[in-house]
Amino acid sequence: METTVATTASQGGVWGGGNQPLRASYGKMMMWFFIVSDALTFSGFLAAYGFSRFKFVDAWPIADEVFTHFPFLHGVPAPMFYVAFMTFILIFSSVTMVLAVDAGHKMKQSKVAMYMFLTIIGGAIFVGSQAWEWATFIKGEYGAVETKGGKILQFLDTEGNRVAIGSFAESMHTTATVHEPSNGIWFMSGNDQTSYNFEEVKAGFLANDNLLIRTQYLDENGHPTVLSREGFYCKN
């Protein structure tokens, strides 16, 4: 294929596009341009991710505690296994792509079709996995308290297991309602109504001495800090 391109092109002479800098045909050269610019695009995404992590370097979620799910294995903790699986899919689909190109050079049509099919399947599995991970990324059943500053406080028992807010919050009579744009000033609206309000969670927390609060801040060992209850404020 390359030789065909070379002969056609060289007929145009040096100034007619017949020159081949670095012994690469026009198509191949443009492919390298594309690959470099593609690499830079994704570097932009990854460096932006690094930027966000560095902004919150002392409170970034631990990957092992976030990516613990595997499709069809609900409730089975599998830290990072799905990430590893996706890496293999990615390598394998690049292998089948290279083999498809190689088979194409040898004019083996059915082989090209097979390898291209495998590549597409691999790509679909990878993109599908990304979509699945994103859709199930943040899904909790325990609940947490969000502070006014945007920080998250979680509740633990003394063994370090998560405790659902619903299991200890005391139900109180509340007259709070969500402020909707249809009431009062039409262009203003309030926050969503939470399942439990702050006073209910606070009362439940004070009534249960075995509850602890975990913040997002990482301690020197890289674990989120659990606040101690040694103090006058929690003795009620």
Add this chain to the structure above:
Amino acid sequence: MGHHEHSLAIFRGRLKFKSIEQKIWGVFIFLSIITIVEVIFGIIKPQSLMVPFMSSFEGGFMATMANIFLSPFIFMKPLNLIFIVLTIVKAYYITWDFMHMRDETKALRRMVVWTAIFLICYLILILLVEGDYIFEVYKNNYVKFDF
């Protein structure tokens, strides 16, 4: 059909393959081994690799220079350093054998690789320095976390 003069040896000629197809599978096996090593490291997370090798130098211009030049060993967990090195090894073999960079002229290789490396390093430097600055602002000033 043009006959491609593919280079069929990897590891500086120590490992030779009979055909381009065999080379692709051979490189795939090598990349798989590296990935398995990465996964094992990622799951075990050896305690000895979770703290930096060295502590930072104190005092004076030379200490600052040493901190800059030895920064991967002073400010990074060795585990992360290992991951970065293994990732670059994988990127090398994907580019060289799957993208056939091995068969290009030396000038083309250098144009593609060093341009990308320079721009990516520059981008990372700029964004991480800026991210660290914003971290300090959040930490030392009364700025809301989700302003």
